[in-house]
Amino acid sequence: MASKTMAEKERSSSEPPSLIPSLPEDVIIDILARVSRWEYPTLSLVSKQFRSLVVLPELYARRSLLGCTQHCLYIVLYEGENNLYRWYILCRKANGNRSLVRIPSLPPLTSGESSVAVGSKIYVFGSGIAKTSAYCIDCRSHTVQPLPSMPVPISYTMAGIIKEKIYVMDYVEDCKNVIMLFNTKTHMWEPEILKPDMEVRGERRSFDGFFVDEWMVLADKVYLGLRPVRYCLVYDTAENIWRRDDMNMMRSIKRATACVIDDMLYYYPRFNQDDDDFFVVKYISTYDLKRRCWGVVKGLKKLFSKMRNLWCVHTANYGGKLALFYSKKDKNYRRGRDVESKREIWCVEISVERRHGGEIWGKVEWCGQVLVADRGVMNCLNVMV
Template identity: 40%
Template sequence: MNNPVTSSPITSLPEDVAVDILARVPRCDYPRMSLVSKRFRSLVSSPEIYVRRSSLGCTEHCLYVVLYEWDGGVDRLYTLCWKDKDKGLVLIHGLPDMPRDRSFVAVGLRIYVFCEINSFSIDCTSHTVQHLPRLPVPMSDTVADVIDRRIYVIGYISSKSKAMVVFDTETQTWATKPGMELFDDVYADFQDNFVYDPKESKWETDEMLNSNFWGGNVCVVDDVLYFYDDFCDQELRAYDPERKCLGLVKGLDDLFAEMRCVGCGWAKIASYGGKLVLLFSKGREICCVEISLERRKGSQILGRVDQWSDHALIAGIFSLRNL
């Protein structure tokens, strides 16, 4: 006589009940949960679960990180989990390897990836890929950012000249506007920094920005530009474009002293729900630090370490590509 087939209690729950339960689970656990079964994968990527999360007040900010895995020679996408017992970076399964010559920008629940050959977007609810129209002109070494759900992409169109194009995320189309070509006779000096006004299609220089070398380790939080200098002083600086003032973020001396003590190999900062996240390497480990920011009277900004993970990712040698 054959034994009857039994099923897990949660798999037999009505869909609305299962959605209500899964909506209360931290978002960083969804990549693992999607591997449990086809039903779980469908539920955690459904619009209903995100509507329910919003009504329950369970919405979360998610940080995605691209790491180069030296063992496999590929760039892969991870997400950061801040759970008390399971802090760390979680690999997103089922995605193609990230292209080398590309730029990233997040808009809503999608990550847009722009490269010279094939651009695409990643749905962060289902971790599926949708191909985008090609760039209007072939561009290399691109950088991208978003203003009002429009993505501005700047890159080289020749060895000396740059151009900028705009991708409308609502219509999923490319557009160009007057003033978007950046000719080499103006932009040959890479030490110069420029500010672009999308309403006026106008470029301007900023003397305060040009008086300092910013490199590429920058991010914006609440309209303030932050720069982490990991080459010389290991300091976090903040620039307020409205007040035209530049200063050091105070309160992080112990953090930077610890980083110098362990001899971190590289470091990178990113904006994360009104806070900063700092990732740095320590031997074969990647560490994550969450930093809250407080703007005081005048131009002073105070930083405070809220969370720290010494073992965000272990076993393997990684280089950080993008946040």
């Protein structure tokens, strides 16, 4: 056998050895499916083959069969430049810490758009000049797929998922309150458009003209917080009827600050002091819809004793745990005369459990700074990949 030429020897010595030599692709997929999702960005740098494999649908189908799917938090941060909202993902580092990493391939959100997570996808509604565009983000590959246009133009949307349908509401322009239904299985809009109304003293009463201050989807029901009245409206999707709720759960809850874990609502009360934007509440509230009672998460006094100058507080269901995001603002900040300074964005992961007697107790699993930015967190979405 002829010996290798000098050029061949130099070329062979400069090429790095293959990490998985000559394995069939299905075997490589089976191996990668058992690797943590957080390692995929690094694996995509190994070779073009790996870069193509980590976005294959077959890989994520295998992860699902093996029970290796993971919860990922996608975060929307407001950036003052051009009034845009950018996408970030909460990543775990090798040392156990977390950080928010921007996803440059995803289009930014604009004011008035709403988003909701369903499995491994995020649906976005109300984009485009006409505010009728919608699209879907595949969080496995961070690619975007356009969806059919919304049935009616909107000015500002809110969205929530019940079973296989996303309820999208427009609630600003002329206070003409309508709810559109998008089917996530067929990727089509339902022909029916809901209009909030109910029977009052024997007559059907429309709620056009009332401003929907907040809304939330919980336990297969849609809750609308109305102004100027002091009660909320509840739509039962199973019975297809609207009811009045005099307890008005929505009065104390802001949609963006609340999340649901095991049919229990967790939220950070947005009460502030004087004219400052610093939140001073030192607890996390709960609301049990079945028992129709309020409560607080116990065991977190030590955590809140260290928290100062909170701003832009949000909660999220993070795989059954409670994730709390907040920003620390400069102490010189006051309403009307903001100072140009960076904000520290912090994340707290809390495990929660219901103890005997119905009390909810929390335990801090991790707490730390995840980003330094100009603005704060606007939304949190829990995705399965």
